[in-house]
Amino acid sequence: MRVERLRWCLPIIILAVAYGGYSAISSSNAGGLATKPDDKPLTVKVSPLRSSDHNVVITSHGEVSPVEVTQLSAQVSGEVMSWHPSFVAGGIVKKGETLFSIESENYYAAVLQAEAALANAQAALIEENAKAEVAKRQAKKLPASQVTDLYLRKPQVLSAQAQVKFATASLKKAQRDLANCRVVAPYDALVVEREIGVGQYIAAGTRVATLNNLATAEIHIPIAGFDSVFLPEDYSQVIAKVIREGVVTVEREGNIERDLGVIDSATRMTSLVVKVNDPYALVSNEAPLKFGSYVEVQFVGKRLKHIYRLPQELVNNRQVWVVNENDELEPRIVNVLRAEKEFMLINEGLKDNDRLVLTVPEYPQQGTRVQLSVLDNPLKQ
CATH class of the missing domain: 2.40.420.20 (conserved putative lor/sdh protein from methanococcus maripaludis s2 fold)
Incomplete structure (x- = not known):
């Protein structure tokens, strides 16, 4: 009987305990909310x-390249006798220095022969002029109908004058060929490639070397469409800063020389040409800027x-x-x-x-x- 009574009371006891716990929790939460401080404004x-x-500063990139590249060729035929110590790939030669020489004995002999032929032609002209003068004096005693150009030796004088001109031209050609036995640098140059050696026979017109002009370098820099609207009105001779990044950063000054005048069909960009004087610093104390270097170029555009x-x-x-x-x-x-x-x-x-x-x-x-x-x-x- 007692067990039966406990069975009925147990659920009531559990509900009472649960209600008491819920009330305690609710009262504690209410107290916590009441004491929560107000949020402070953000700082x-x-x-x-x-x-x-x-x-506006416009930045682009490009490769340093020579303004002038020369495929050097021999103008006379013959055997290579010697070449300059700096006439090697990577060597730097000065304008007027002899790069290599060709055997010249035959060309010297040709000059002597041409000089002799000119002397003979000049002598023949002197003789014909004298004969023409004699004929002119004698013609004064003859009737005018008998005095012809042939009698006055005019054709002979003209022929002698032509021979002198021909001999003079032959002498100049022989002298030029003799001078061309010494091949000189056309400008201060970097030797990119040399294709001859001592003892080698070369024919006239044979390519013997490739030279890059060291006077100036140029950089073609593309300008995107969104940058082109900020280009200055007159950008010719605008100063540009040329920067080559590396272990040692090199900065040089250049000038915007021209616009290439076309828009690239693939990229829809225009290109400007930046010129840098004396890139290898032959006549200055600047840091050298070698051909083939990839550089950054900065210059000032419009003022906003x-x-x-x-x-x-x-x-x-x-x-x-x-x-x-x-x-x-x-x-x-x-x-x-x-x-x-x-x-x-x-x-x-x-x-x-x-x-x-x-x-x-x-x-x-x-x-x-x-x-x-x-x-x-x-x-x-």
Whole structure:
């Protein structure tokens, strides 16, 4: 009987204990909510904005190449007798230095023969002029009908004059051939390739070497369409900075010389030509800039008015955050003209003295009240 009574009371006891625990938990939660402190406003760093004029810097890349490349050939035939010590691949030779010489005895003999032929022709001309003078004096005693050009020896004089001209031309050719036995550098040059050796017989017109002119180098740099609108009105002779990165960074100064005048059909880009004087620093103390180097080229383009130059991390989908006059977060849609390295150039959507948020909250909401930590100086433009 007692067991039966306990069986009926046990559920009631369990329910009472559960209700008591629930009441205790509820009262503790209510006390916790009542004592929870109010949320404090977010603190953000801001900087007042100042617009300024900005010179666009255009950057491109290209390869350093010689302005002039010469495929050197022999102008006379003969055996190679000697060559200059620097006339090797990679050697540098000065303008006028003898690169190599060809056996010249036959050409010297040809000069002597031409000189002799000229002397004979000149003697024959003197003789014909004398005979013509005698005929002219005798013609004064004859009737005019008997005096002809043949009698006055005019054809003979003309023939003798022609022989003198022919002999003179032959002498000049022989002298030129003799001079061409010494092949000289046409300019200060880098020897790219040499194809002859001592004792080798070469024919006239044989290619013997490849030379690069060291006076100037040029760099063809492509300009994308979005950069072309920022090119200066007159970019001829605009100074450009040429940079070659490496273990040792080399910086040289060049000039924009010309536009190639065509748009590449594959890339739709135009190209400018940058000229660098004395690339191998033969007459200066500059660092050499070798042909084939891949370089970066920077130059100043158009000057933009009233520009805000902001770090890229502050511009998200053409939007930045400012703090309005009520100390509330406010998004601004801006117009981004172009990106320059880690900065964005903005010309619309902001005004001077706007308080730009530098530390944007993770989930910013329009109208959120914030506390300000103002930088002493405006954001550097």
